[in-house]
Amino acid sequence: MTKQILLNTLASLNLPSIHYFPSIDSTNTHAMQLLETEVLEDWTLLFAEHQSAGKGRFDRTWITNPEAALAFSLVLIPTEEEQSRLEFFSALGGLAVCKTLRNHYSIESQVKYPNDVLINGKKTSGVLAEADWCDGKPSAVILGIGVNVFSGAIPETIALNFPTTCISNETPQTINRFQLLAQIIEEIQNLRKILHTTQFVEVWNHHLAYKKQAIKIILQDDEFFGICEGVDMNGNLKLKMDNGAIITYRVGDVHLRPLE
Ligand code: BTN
Numbered sequence: 001m002t003k004q005i006l007l008n009t010l011a012s013l014n015l016p017s018i019h020y021f022p023s024i025d026s027t028n029t030h031a032m033q034l035l036e037t038e039v040l041e042d043w044t045l046l047f048a049e050h051q052s053a054g055k056g057r058f059d060r061t062w063i064t065n066p067e068a069a070l071a072f073s074l075v076l077i078p079t080e081e082e083q084s085r086l087e088f089f090s091a092l093g094g095l096a097v098c099k100t101l102r103n104h105y106s107i108e109s110q111v112k113y114p115n116d117v118l119i120n121g122k123k124t125s126g127v128l129a130e131a132d133w134c135d136g137k138p139s140a141v142i143l144g145i146g147v148n149v150f151s152g153a154i155p156e157t158i159a160l161n162f163p164t165t166c167i168s169n170e171t172p173q174t175i176n177r178f179q180l181l182a183q184i185i186e187e188i189q190n191l192r193k194i195l196h197t198t199q200f201v202e203v204w205n206h207h208l209a210y211k212k213q214a215i216k217i218i219l220q221d222d223e224f225f226g227i228c229e230g231v232d233m234n235g236n237l238k239l240k241m242d243n244g245a246i247i248t249y250r251v252g253d254v255h256l257r258p259l260e
Contacts, residue, residue, distance in 0.1 A: 002020070002022075002049075003020040005178060006018065006020055006047060006178050006181075007020075009176075009178040009179060009181070009182050010045070010178070010181070010182050010185070012182075013182060013185055013186060013189070015043050015044070015045050015185070016041040016042070016043055016044060017040070017041060017044045017045070018044075018045045018047065019044070019045065019046045019047070020047050021046070021047065021048040021049070022048075022049050022050065022066075023048065023049065023050040023051075023052065023066075024046075024048045024050075024051060024052070025051065025052050025053040026048075026051050026052075026053050026054050026055050026062075026144075027046040027047065027048050027051065027071055027072055027073035027144055028055055028073050028128055028130055028142050028144040029053065029055065030046055030073075031044075031046050031073045031075055031140075031142045031144075032130065032132060032142060035075070035132050035139075035140055040075045040077075040140065041075075041077070042075070042076060042077040043074060043075070043076065043189075044074070044075040045072060045073070045074055045075075045185070046072060046073045046075075047070075047071070047072040047181070048064065048071045048072070049064075049066045049067065049071075050064055050065065050066045050071075051063075051064040051071050054071060054146065055128060055144070056126055056128060056146075057115070057126070057128055062126060062128075062146050063155040064146060064153075065152050065153055065155075067150075067152070067177070068148075068149060068150040068151070068152030068153035068166075069146060069147060069148055069149055069150075069152075069153035070145065070146065070147040070149060070177060070180065070181050070184075071144075071145075071146050071147075072144070072145055072181065073142050073143060073144040073145075074142075074143045074145075074185070074188065075140055075141075075142060075143075076089070076140065076141045076142075076143055076192070077139070077140055077141075078138055078140070078141055081196045082141075082195060082196065083137060083138050085195060085196060085235070086129075086131055086138055086141065087114075087234070087235040087236075087250070088195050088200065088235050089129040089141050089143055089195075090114050090115035090127045090128070090129040090143075091111060091114055091115065091200075091204050091231075091235065092129075092143065092188060092191055092192060092195060093115065093127035093129065093143050093144075093145045093188065094111040094114070094115045094116065094117050094125070094127050094207075095111060095187075095191055095203055095204060095207055096184050096185075096187035096188040096190075096191055097109070097117045097124075097125045097127075097145065097147065097184055097187075098110065098111060098117060098207045099187045099190075099191070100180065100183045100184045100187050101117075101119070101167070103183075103187075104180075104183050105167065105170075105171045105173055105175075106171070106173075107119055107167070107170050107171055109124070109207070110207055110208060110209035110210075111204065111207050111208055111209060112209045112210070113208060113209070113228075113231065113237045114235075114237070115127035115128075115129070116162075117147075118209050119165055119167075119170045120165070120170070121163065121209075121258075122162075122163040122164055122165035123148075123162050123163065123164050123165070124147065124148050124164070124165050124166060124167060124170070125145065125146060125147040125148065126145075126146050127143070127144065127145050127146075128142075128144040128145075128146075129141055129142070129143050129144070130142045130144070143188070145184065147167070147180070147184070148164065148165065148166035148167065149166055149167050149168060149175055149177050149180060150166055150167075150168045150175075151166050151168065151169065153166050154166055167180070191203070198233065201231055201232075201233055201235070204231050204235075205230045205231055208228070208230060208231060209258075210228045210258050211228055211229075211230060212227060212228065212229075213227065213228055213258060213259070214226070214227060214228075214258070214259040215227070215228045215239070215257065215258055215259060216257045216258075216259055217237070217239060217249055218257065219249070224239060224241075224247065224249075225241075225242075225259070226239035226240050226241045226242070226247070227239070227240040229246060232248060234248075236248040236249060236250055237249045
Protein backbone atom coordinates (compact mmCIF):
# COMPACT_ATOMS: atom_id res chain seq x y z
CA MET A 1 0.00 0.00 0.00
CA THR A 2 2.67 2.53 1.06
CA LYS A 3 4.83 1.40 -1.82
CA GLN A 4 1.95 2.00 -4.25
CA ILE A 5 1.43 5.54 -2.91
CA LEU A 6 5.15 6.16 -3.38
CA LEU A 7 5.03 4.83 -6.96
CA ASN A 8 1.98 6.96 -7.78
CA THR A 9 3.54 10.11 -6.33
CA LEU A 10 6.76 9.62 -8.31
CA ALA A 11 5.09 8.51 -11.55
CA SER A 12 5.62 11.77 -13.46
CA LEU A 13 9.40 11.65 -12.88
CA ASN A 14 9.80 8.64 -15.22
CA LEU A 15 12.35 6.89 -13.03
CA PRO A 16 13.34 3.55 -14.63
CA SER A 17 13.15 1.55 -11.41
CA ILE A 18 12.05 2.20 -7.81
CA HIS A 19 13.11 -0.08 -4.94
CA TYR A 20 11.07 0.41 -1.75
CA PHE A 21 12.32 -0.99 1.58
CA PRO A 22 10.33 -0.84 4.86
CA SER A 23 13.71 -1.48 6.51
CA ILE A 24 17.23 -2.00 5.20
CA ASP A 25 20.80 -1.50 6.42
CA SER A 26 21.56 1.47 4.14
CA THR A 27 20.23 2.48 0.74
CA ASN A 28 23.78 3.46 -0.31
CA THR A 29 25.28 0.14 0.81
CA HIS A 30 22.47 -1.79 -0.86
CA ALA A 31 22.86 0.11 -4.13
CA MET A 32 26.59 -0.72 -4.11
CA GLN A 33 25.77 -4.40 -3.51
CA LEU A 34 23.22 -4.48 -6.35
CA LEU A 35 25.78 -2.93 -8.69
CA GLU A 36 28.08 -5.93 -8.07
CA THR A 37 25.58 -8.31 -9.68
CA GLU A 38 23.18 -6.22 -11.77
CA VAL A 39 23.19 -3.43 -14.29
CA LEU A 40 21.27 -0.52 -12.75
CA GLU A 41 19.89 2.15 -15.02
CA ASP A 42 20.57 5.86 -14.63
CA TRP A 43 18.06 7.35 -12.12
CA THR A 44 17.33 4.06 -10.32
CA LEU A 45 15.87 4.97 -6.90
CA LEU A 46 16.23 3.10 -3.61
CA PHE A 47 13.97 4.41 -0.82
CA ALA A 48 13.89 3.21 2.79
CA GLU A 49 11.49 3.94 5.65
CA HIS A 50 14.09 2.79 8.17
CA GLN A 51 17.84 2.18 7.95
CA SER A 52 19.56 -0.02 10.52
CA ALA A 53 23.07 1.03 9.44
CA GLY A 54 22.60 4.38 7.68
CA LYS A 55 25.91 5.98 6.81
CA GLY A 56 27.11 9.58 6.91
CA ARG A 57 30.36 11.16 5.76
CA PHE A 58 33.57 10.23 7.56
CA ASP A 59 32.05 6.90 8.70
CA ARG A 60 29.44 8.62 10.84
CA THR A 61 26.12 6.92 11.60
CA TRP A 62 22.94 8.34 10.08
CA ILE A 63 19.72 7.53 11.96
CA THR A 64 16.50 7.15 9.94
CA ASN A 65 13.25 6.81 11.89
CA PRO A 66 10.16 5.48 10.05
CA GLU A 67 7.65 8.04 8.71
CA ALA A 68 9.65 11.00 10.03
CA ALA A 69 12.42 11.29 7.46
CA LEU A 70 13.45 10.72 3.89
CA ALA A 71 16.30 8.30 3.23
CA PHE A 72 17.02 7.49 -0.37
CA SER A 73 19.75 6.87 -2.90
CA LEU A 74 19.73 7.63 -6.60
CA VAL A 75 21.99 5.63 -8.87
CA LEU A 76 23.38 8.07 -11.42
CA ILE A 77 25.48 6.80 -14.32
CA PRO A 78 27.94 9.63 -15.01
CA THR A 79 28.49 10.82 -18.55
CA GLU A 80 32.09 11.38 -19.76
CA GLU A 81 31.69 15.06 -18.88
CA GLU A 82 30.32 14.28 -15.41
CA GLN A 83 33.10 11.77 -14.72
CA SER A 84 35.55 14.66 -14.49
CA ARG A 85 33.30 16.50 -12.05
CA LEU A 86 32.55 13.83 -9.45
CA GLU A 87 33.16 16.39 -6.66
CA PHE A 88 30.02 18.19 -7.76
CA PHE A 89 27.62 15.33 -7.02
CA SER A 90 27.31 15.92 -3.26
CA ALA A 91 26.58 19.59 -3.95
CA LEU A 92 23.98 18.48 -6.51
CA GLY A 93 22.06 16.73 -3.72
CA GLY A 94 22.39 19.56 -1.21
CA LEU A 95 21.47 22.29 -3.69
CA ALA A 96 18.43 20.34 -4.88
CA VAL A 97 17.19 20.23 -1.28
CA CYS A 98 17.80 24.01 -0.94
CA LYS A 99 15.90 24.74 -4.14
CA THR A 100 13.01 22.51 -3.08
CA LEU A 101 12.76 24.24 0.29
CA ARG A 102 12.69 27.66 -1.36
CA ASN A 103 10.41 26.86 -4.31
CA HIS A 104 7.82 24.77 -2.47
CA TYR A 105 8.01 25.80 1.20
CA SER A 106 9.39 29.39 1.11
CA ILE A 107 12.25 28.28 3.37
CA GLU A 108 15.70 29.81 2.84
CA SER A 109 18.49 27.32 3.41
CA GLN A 110 22.21 27.05 2.78
CA VAL A 111 24.72 24.35 1.90
CA LYS A 112 27.44 23.94 4.51
CA TYR A 113 30.32 22.94 2.28
CA PRO A 114 30.26 20.47 0.78
CA ASN A 115 26.91 18.87 1.39
CA ASP A 116 24.92 19.55 4.59
CA VAL A 117 21.76 21.60 4.24
CA LEU A 118 21.20 24.15 7.00
CA ILE A 119 18.08 26.10 7.90
CA ASN A 120 18.86 28.97 10.28
CA GLY A 121 22.26 27.39 10.90
CA LYS A 122 20.79 24.01 11.85
CA LYS A 123 21.28 20.84 9.86
CA THR A 124 18.18 19.42 8.20
CA SER A 125 19.67 17.22 5.50
CA GLY A 126 22.90 15.33 4.75
CA VAL A 127 24.24 13.96 1.49
CA LEU A 128 26.63 11.06 0.94
CA ALA A 129 27.82 10.65 -2.67
CA GLU A 130 29.85 7.51 -3.33
CA ALA A 131 31.31 6.28 -6.60
CA ASP A 132 31.45 2.74 -7.92
CA TRP A 133 34.56 2.17 -10.06
CA CYS A 134 35.18 -0.11 -13.02
CA ASP A 135 38.54 -0.29 -14.85
CA GLY A 136 39.68 2.93 -13.20
CA LYS A 137 36.58 4.85 -14.26
CA PRO A 138 33.56 5.86 -12.17
CA SER A 139 30.77 3.62 -13.48
CA ALA A 140 28.07 4.88 -11.10
CA VAL A 141 27.52 7.55 -8.48
CA ILE A 142 25.31 6.63 -5.54
CA LEU A 143 23.75 9.88 -4.40
CA GLY A 144 22.39 9.20 -0.91
CA ILE A 145 20.25 11.85 0.75
CA GLY A 146 18.76 11.93 4.23
CA VAL A 147 16.25 14.62 5.20
CA ASN A 148 14.80 15.35 8.64
CA VAL A 149 11.16 16.01 7.76
CA PHE A 150 9.27 15.72 11.07
CA SER A 151 10.58 16.10 14.62
CA GLY A 152 10.72 12.32 15.12
CA ALA A 153 13.58 12.28 12.62
CA ILE A 154 15.99 14.04 14.94
CA PRO A 155 17.96 11.43 16.87
CA GLU A 156 17.74 11.84 20.65
CA THR A 157 20.03 9.04 21.60
CA ILE A 158 23.27 10.13 19.99
CA ALA A 159 25.37 13.12 20.92
CA LEU A 160 24.91 15.51 18.03
CA ASN A 161 28.01 17.46 17.13
CA PHE A 162 26.03 20.08 15.23
CA PRO A 163 22.62 21.73 15.88
CA THR A 164 19.80 20.00 14.03
CA THR A 165 16.29 20.82 12.86
CA CYS A 166 13.55 19.32 10.70
CA ILE A 167 11.53 20.92 7.90
CA SER A 168 8.22 20.84 9.76
CA ASN A 169 9.77 23.01 12.51
CA GLU A 170 10.55 25.68 9.93
CA THR A 171 7.24 26.07 8.07
CA PRO A 172 3.54 26.13 8.96
CA GLN A 173 2.87 24.28 5.67
CA THR A 174 1.70 20.66 5.78
CA ILE A 175 4.36 18.36 4.38
CA ASN A 176 3.70 15.20 2.43
CA ARG A 177 6.94 13.21 2.56
CA PHE A 178 6.52 11.50 -0.80
CA GLN A 179 5.67 14.78 -2.51
CA LEU A 180 8.75 16.29 -0.91
CA LEU A 181 10.78 13.38 -2.29
CA ALA A 182 9.35 13.96 -5.78
CA GLN A 183 10.15 17.67 -5.55
CA ILE A 184 13.75 17.00 -4.52
CA ILE A 185 14.29 14.47 -7.32
CA GLU A 186 12.82 16.91 -9.84
CA GLU A 187 15.29 19.58 -8.67
CA ILE A 188 18.13 17.05 -9.00
CA GLN A 189 16.98 16.34 -12.56
CA ASN A 190 17.01 20.08 -13.36
CA LEU A 191 20.34 20.84 -11.69
CA ARG A 192 22.10 17.84 -13.21
CA LYS A 193 21.55 19.41 -16.64
CA ILE A 194 23.87 22.29 -15.64
CA LEU A 195 26.34 20.27 -13.53
CA HIS A 196 29.18 20.86 -16.01
CA THR A 197 28.58 24.60 -16.35
CA THR A 198 29.73 27.70 -14.48
CA GLN A 199 26.07 28.33 -13.72
CA PHE A 200 26.15 25.35 -11.35
CA VAL A 201 29.02 26.91 -9.39
CA GLU A 202 27.07 30.17 -9.27
CA VAL A 203 24.06 28.38 -7.78
CA TRP A 204 26.43 26.67 -5.31
CA ASN A 205 27.97 29.98 -4.25
CA HIS A 206 24.55 31.56 -3.98
CA HIS A 207 23.46 28.95 -1.46
CA LEU A 208 26.82 28.56 0.32
CA ALA A 209 26.72 28.95 4.11
CA TYR A 210 29.21 31.22 5.98
CA LYS A 211 30.20 33.28 2.90
CA LYS A 212 32.60 36.08 3.98
CA GLN A 213 32.46 34.75 7.54
CA ALA A 214 35.23 33.41 9.77
CA ILE A 215 35.39 29.63 9.62
CA LYS A 216 37.56 26.77 10.79
CA ILE A 217 38.49 23.90 8.49
CA ILE A 218 39.52 20.66 10.14
CA LEU A 219 41.79 18.36 8.10
CA GLN A 220 42.72 15.22 9.97
CA ASP A 221 44.60 16.61 13.00
CA ASP A 222 45.11 20.14 11.65
CA GLU A 223 42.86 23.18 11.92
CA PHE A 224 42.91 26.14 9.52
CA PHE A 225 41.26 29.49 10.19
CA GLY A 226 40.20 32.14 7.72
CA ILE A 227 37.38 33.83 5.85
CA CYS A 228 35.15 31.71 3.60
CA GLU A 229 35.59 33.07 0.05
CA GLY A 230 33.26 30.67 -1.76
CA VAL A 231 33.67 27.74 -4.12
CA ASP A 232 35.97 27.86 -7.17
CA MET A 233 35.25 26.48 -10.66
CA ASN A 234 36.67 23.07 -9.64
CA GLY A 235 34.34 22.82 -6.67
CA ASN A 236 37.09 23.54 -4.12
CA LEU A 237 36.46 25.74 -1.08
CA LYS A 238 38.48 28.98 -0.92
CA LEU A 239 39.75 30.19 2.45
CA LYS A 240 41.38 33.61 2.87
CA MET A 241 44.12 33.55 5.50
CA ASP A 242 45.15 36.48 7.74
CA ASN A 243 48.05 37.32 5.37
CA GLY A 244 45.61 37.64 2.43
CA ALA A 245 46.64 34.38 0.75
CA ILE A 246 43.85 32.19 -0.61
CA ILE A 247 44.10 28.46 0.12
CA THR A 248 41.76 25.95 -1.54
CA TYR A 249 40.47 22.71 -0.04
CA ARG A 250 39.07 19.69 -1.85
CA VAL A 251 35.54 18.47 -1.17
CA GLY A 252 36.38 15.07 0.23
CA ASP A 253 38.73 16.41 2.89
CA VAL A 254 36.75 19.15 4.53
CA HIS A 255 35.15 19.30 7.98
CA LEU A 256 33.88 22.85 8.32
CA ARG A 257 32.76 24.82 11.36
CA PRO A 258 31.69 28.45 11.83
CA LEU A 259 33.93 30.25 14.30
CA GLU A 260 31.18 31.73 16.48
C1 BTN B 1 26.08 13.15 6.33
O1 BTN B 1 25.43 14.04 6.83
O2 BTN B 1 27.23 12.87 6.75
C2 BTN B 1 25.51 12.39 5.17
C3 BTN B 1 24.25 11.62 5.55
C4 BTN B 1 23.68 10.82 4.38
C5 BTN B 1 22.51 9.97 4.80
C6 BTN B 1 21.84 9.31 3.62
S1 BTN B 1 20.32 8.56 4.10
C7 BTN B 1 20.21 7.73 2.55
C8 BTN B 1 21.61 7.28 2.20
N1 BTN B 1 21.89 5.99 2.81
C9 BTN B 1 22.85 6.07 3.73
O3 BTN B 1 23.28 5.11 4.41
N2 BTN B 1 23.29 7.33 3.83
C10 BTN B 1 22.61 8.22 2.91
